[in-house]
């Protein structure tokens with residue numbers, strides 16, 4: 001018995017195994033599949049954004065790796081503040097007052113093509129707002145019939161946080177029949193624009209934007225000063241909603257300033273032929289000693305601006321929008337125009353103009369250092385599977401909130417490890433470009449609010465945390481932002497009573 005039992009057992013064992021083997025394998029396979037499905041289901045489940053949530057409750061706090069982080073600082077001036085406390089001047093008569101009514105309207109391009117647009121005051125671009133530096137500006141927004149609601153963000157103007165116009169962060173979206181008043185002092189000088197920051201990936205694309213120019217107190221006399229907004233309506237590229245070559249009569253010798261604004265979600269390549277020109281300003285900030293350029297294309301990133309100037313010659317000067325049919329021809333008789341010329345080189349601000357001192361000192365003075373690395377990876381975004389944008393490895397809302405304190409000098413390294421361009425827009429601040437791909441900026445100080453980061457590029461930028469609040473920091477390819485390429489810079493202790501989601505219909509992207 002004792003001798004035979006193991007044999008018999010072995011035989012049984014082998015027989016049983018032979019019979020069960022495939023079943024065990026099948027069972028193990030099924031278990032693995034169920035396990036994978038459970039993991040995927042959990043990833044899907046966890047990725048769904050709640051119906052309504054506070055931006056303060058998403059992501060994770062990142063205090064930066066700088067010398068002062070995470071605990072030292074400048075005293076936490078933001079403690080106990082709500083964004084609603086951080087408003088512009090409440091009292092006093094405004095120096096400039098505007099009413100902007102958001103409504104759907106049919107606009108007609110110069111070619112005759114009709115576009116069902118969303119407009120301010122019936123036009124797109126909306127009315128050009130021109131104010132003078134130092135003005136107290138008051139804008140009354142009325143929503144006539146924009147069902148999804150509307151707000152106004154003053155792109156590039158570093159307004160107090162409560163005036164920043166971001167639905168779900170600094171205010172509730174203004175629904176049809178409602179009004180909202182913005183008040184801020186125009187302290188900068190330059191070219192800006194305004195646009196809705198509610199469902200912006202759809203509403204801005206359809207036309208809810210307009211130019212905003214802040215002029216210096218001492219204006220240069222004479223000359224032509226023209227704002228030019230590039231926008232694609234229903235797939236048709238336009239300049240100021242004109243899809244043809246506009247002709248302008250300009251007397252030779254006239255100083256001309258063109259304020260180029262890219263209101264699209266893709267970068268635009270402008271060319272200017274017929275006269276040497278200078279780039280006077282980028283993103284509403286003057287450059288130092290800009291030199292004359294020729295045969296150089298101006299690439300303006302989505303949301304960005306460039307001011308260019310030339311002296312009108314005796315012949316034709318033509319501004320073209322890439323190789324599209326939209327352009328502006330300047331000539332003494334207002335008649336001539338030519339075909340677009342595509343220069344071989346692109347303008348590079350990194351080395352342009354004269355270097356000058358900046359308010360930022362030695363590297364040792366930085367209080368915080370952040371990394372903002374953009375990648376793509378498979379995963380779920382709000383319940384949808386696909387190749388997603390990721391910030392520092394996480395898919396929204398698993399992204400950092402950069403926490404700063406008032407007074408901090410902050411360094412951010414922005415790396416684009418994707419195949420797409422990302423125009424990164426920080427609200428409420430301008431960043432100084434320190435280097436690109438390890439090459440130090442050597443031209444005029446280059447301040448940006450919407451930095452067009454090309455595939456593979458790595459920028460190091462710096463800003464002074466001097467405007468308390470909760471600020472969006474997102475890609476201005478608004479489709480990318482709606483796909484989760486968005487995050488915030490928050491001052492320690494500042495809170496918001498507003499929520500993103502379906503209760504108040506707030507949806508900033």
Ligand SMILES: [Cu+2]
Pocket residue numbers: 420421422423475476477480481485
């Ligand atoms: Cu992007």
